[in-house]
Amino acid sequence: MKDTQIKKLIAAENKRQKGVINLIASENYVSKDVLEALGSELTNKYAEGYPGHRYYRGTGVVDDVERLAQERAFELFKLNPEEWSVNVQPLSGSPANVAVYTGLVPFGGRIMGMALEHGGHLTHGQKVSVTGKFWTQVPYFVEKGSERLNYGEIQKIAIAEKPVLIVAGFTAYAHVIDFKKFREIADACGAYLMVDMSHFAGLVAGGVYPPPFAYADVVTTTTHKTLRGPRSALIFTRKDKRELNKLVNRAVFPGMQGGPHVNQIAAVAVALKEASTPAFKKYAEQVVKNAKVLADELGKLGWRVVEGGTETHLLRIDVWQNGKGIGGREAADKLEAAGIIVNENTIPFDTRTPKDPSGLRLGSAPETTRGKKEKDFVAIARKIDTVLRSR
Ligand SMILES: *Cc1c(COP(=O)(O)O)cnc(C)c1O
Numbered sequence: 001m002k003d004t005q006i007k008k009l010i011a012a013e014n015k016r017q018k019g020v021i022n023l024i025a026s027e028n029y030v031s032k033d034v035l036e037a038l039g040s041e042l043t044n045k046y047a048e049g050y051p052g053h054r055y056y057r058g059t060g061v062v063d064d065v066e067r068l069a070q071e072r073a074f075e076l077f078k079l080n081p082e083e084w085s086v087n088v089q090p091l092s093g094s095p096a097n098v099a100v101y102t103g104l105v106p107f108g109g110r111i112m113g114m115a116l117e118h119g120g121h122l123t124h125g126q127k128v129s130v131t132g133k134f135w136t137q138v139p140y141f142v143e144k145g146s147e148r149l150n151y152g153e154i155q156k157i158a159i160a161e162k163p164v165l166i167v168a169g170f171t172a173y174a175h176v177i178d179f180k181k182f183r184e185i186a187d188a189c190g191a192y193l194m195v196d197m198s199h200f201a202g203l204v205a206g207g208v209y210p211p212p213f214a215y216a217d218v219v220t221t222t223t224h225k226t227l228r229g230p231r232s233a234l235i236f237t238r239k240d241k242r243e244l245n246k247l248v249n250r251a252v253f254p255g256m257q258g259g260p261h262v263n264q265i266a267a268v269a270v271a272l273k274e275a276s277t278p279a280f281k282k283y284a285e286q287v288v289k290n291a292k293v294l295a296d297e298l299g300k301l302g303w304r305v306v307e308g309g310t311e312t313h314l315l316r317i318d319v320w321q322n323g324k325g326i327g328g329r330e331a332a333d334k335l336e337a338a339g340i341i342v343n344e345n346t347i348p349f350d351t352r353t354p355k356d357p358s359g360l361r362l363g364s365a366p367e368t369t370r371g372k373k374e375k376d377f378v379a380i381a382r383k384i385d386t387v388l389r390s391r
Pocket of ligand 1: 026092093094095097121123169170171196197198199222231232
């Protein structure tokens, strides 16, 4: 690279990544092949439209790229293309969710999503996100005490508030979601069910988390978290008489986006193929084992694990402990100084602010990609404990 300034910064970031223990629950490390596709000449091509229906010429090759990405998405998640459509063009998870709402929910209409402090994502209708400005969020919460979903309570809210769409799938929830229950809730109030599997898509692909497809009308996902691809997103839409797929596809293009990032779509295709291998299945199994060990060990060391444990790649710990511990921000700073990268996170019914909350969110995926096993995660838990208790 001739640009020495950027070259230096890339090298510095590479060095930083190699030098830390990364417990960011939404991050991962992609393969060289994914990087190669991202850095390819495919970035030069304009291809507004969809395969076979483009508004630019010279799109024969990129049509093949996009179709291959779609085929691999169907194969990986065992979907019948007669029953599902997949849009591989969303630039990232947030625009994918906004596109679904744009297609299916009239402006001002109600979207029912989990409150941010409880584990929902900004794009599930929070006020600070456009999803809470263009639409109206009906929030739901986890239950006090267990900190888990209480489907009876969610159903009561849904029936009282009659949302147009219900979102299941969160950014900081450590347990398996009962999609069948969410389907029943959506049916009870006549809402669409959208599952946002951004966090656990890689676990679904690896067979260690139940797939949501039998119950959802729409499934969105980022591709860069447990799925271990480039930053991007996919929208799966059920194909039936309602033709929701047409509404969603139109919302992505020409509704929200112009030309797709074809280099990124190619990189997604590479990641989807990687995710269909036995090695990926092993990785996914190890991700969950490692997170469980981390939660168990931190619990033994006296840290309160939110929801009482984990069934996924992530967990939250309460470091504030009602004033007996330290704030989330200070905890994250201390850990960073010791080479452990995490993010501070609210815990359900948090008494502190989102900027300096009571908890930390930890994830096992990136370090599992780097080959770490249970014993390594025991050591990581002990190191976290030592750092947090140091003065
Ligand atoms: C990460 C995430 C998103 C948004 O993804 P971006 O690519 O950061 O825009 C949406 N929903 C959930 C549940 C997420 O975890």
